Amino acid sequence: MELADRAVGLLLTLISLSIFTYFTFWVIIVPFVDSDHFVHQYFLPLEYAIIIPVFAGVALLSLLSLFVGSVMLKSRKKKNKKA
Structure with a gap:
């Protein structure tokens, strides 16, 4: 399993590095x-170069907000069942 984790980490690092390089070259x-x-x-x-990162940021913040909201609702339901 450790080899698979290292391979995934390497792949994600290479993808991130290539996107960063492309975007930097594109903008600068x-x-x-x-x-x-x-x-x-x-x-x-x-x-x-402005529209894509803004859209990605809004999408990321929306997904994070939905995740945090669902975790809060689940924890609230668990508290109500215990009481």
Whole structure:
């Protein structure tokens, strides 16, 4: 099992590193490259560099809120059954 955990950890690290590298290159380097350069075909318009992280953050906060709310409701039901 330890080997599988290490493999999953390595895979998640590589995915996170590649996303971070892509996003950093997209936001910091691409705006300074000429607009007719071939590099621009590999990236979305710069507006999406703000829209995508904001949407991901809102989705993450919503899921976390739902999780915390469900845990609180379950703990409240357990307390009511004991009393």
